[in-house]
Amino acid sequence: MDKRPRELGCLRRGLIEFLYFGFKNARSCLFVFTFMATVLVMPRVGLFGIPRYDLLLLVALGIQCSMVYAKLETWDELKAVCLFHVVGFALEAFKVSGSIESWSYPDFAYTKILGVPLFAGFMYASVGSYIVQAWRMFDLRIRHHPPYWMAALIATLIYANFFTHHYIGDYRWYLAACALGLYSRTVVIYRPLDRDRQMPLMLGLVLIGFFIWLAENMGTFWGVWRYPNQLGAWSIVHISKWSSWSLLVIMTFTIVASLKHIKSKIHIAET
Numbered sequence: 001m002d003k004r005p006r007e008l009g010c011l012r013r014g015l016i017e018f019l020y021f022g023f024k025n026a027r028s029c030l031f032v033f034t035f036m037a038t039v040l041v042m043p044r045v046g047l048f049g050i051p052r053y054d055l056l057l058l059v060a061l062g063i064q065c066s067m068v069y070a071k072l073e074t075w076d077e078l079k080a081v082c083l084f085h086v087v088g089f090a091l092e093a094f095k096v097s098g099s100i101e102s103w104s105y106p107d108f109a110y111t112k113i114l115g116v117p118l119f120a121g122f123m124y125a126s127v128g129s130y131i132v133q134a135w136r137m138f139d140l141r142i143r144h145h146p147p148y149w150m151a152a153l154i155a156t157l158i159y160a161n162f163f164t165h166h167y168i169g170d171y172r173w174y175l176a177a178c179a180l181g182l183y184s185r186t187v188v189i190y191r192p193l194d195r196d197r198q199m200p201l202m203l204g205l206v207l208i209g210f211f212i213w214l215a216e217n218m219g220t221f222w223g224v225w226r227y228p229n230q231l232g233a234w235s236i237v238h239i240s241k242w243s244s245w246s247l248l249v250i251m252t253f254t255i256v257a258s259l260k261h262i263k264s265k266i267h268i269a270e271t
Contacts, residue, residue, distance in 0.1 A: 021192040028133035032126045034063050036215060040222055053109035053117035060122040076259060077132040081125045088124025091162055092116040100166055103227045127249060131256045138190035146182045154179050155254035158247045172247060179250055205253060209246030
């Protein structure tokens with residue numbers, strides 16, 4: 001029996017599923033793409049006498065309102081995005097404070113509070129926006145999710161470590177090991193076309209962290225914000241930031257997973 005037609009059929013299906021996978025990911029990144037494109041093309045001096053950071057805030061608000069109006073984003077999803085904005089802004093305010101100065105926003109803005117332009121929170125919100133959009137686009141289901149209290153505890157400790165490591169040491173690798181153990185059996189089931197596929201949840205979250213790290217390199221290259229070692233001349237963002245973003249994605253995923261309309265698609269592992 002000739003197996004070539006079947007092999008060609010499998011190859012064709014694989015290609016079609018890959019194209020659908022790419023399309024749905026691009027659709028899930030609608031806010032990310034439009035906002036990051038605006039960040040990259042916006043002149044540093046701003047436009048029409050309006051500072052760059054203020055314009056970026058107006059654009060981010062406009063994109064969010066447009067997505068809700070066009071029903072590309074639900075009100076529940078918008079609430080989650082707003083929560084990510086608040087969480088991100090609190091972290092930013094701490095990191096740019098005079099005693100820490102992990103990075104800085106060098107340009108003037110009217111909408112700058114505690115040294116942080118308000119648009120910055122949308123960079124964190126864009127991560128949450130992608131996850132909530134992808135959850136709907138791929139009909140995501142989670143198998144063997146750990147108990148919510150455990151997931152919430154590790155997410156809280158991850159967030160706290162971003163603050164406390166300046167005073168009592170950096171425990172990110174211990175937290176990463178705990179998260180890896182907690183989610184070791186957890187898989188995400190997704191549907192790029194008409195068949196269910198699956199992958200380890202942690203692999204997906206780490207990959208998201210990697211792409212955020214790439215976007216961070218683009219943002220610092222265009223001078224939207226800078227780390228202390230980039231003040232004289234730009235240099236690549238340290239690879240360790242990939243781990244930081246991956247941990248932040250874990251925290252973001254935990255928030256999304258707690259949404260009421262998503263809980264029904266999560267299978268909690270038996271203890």
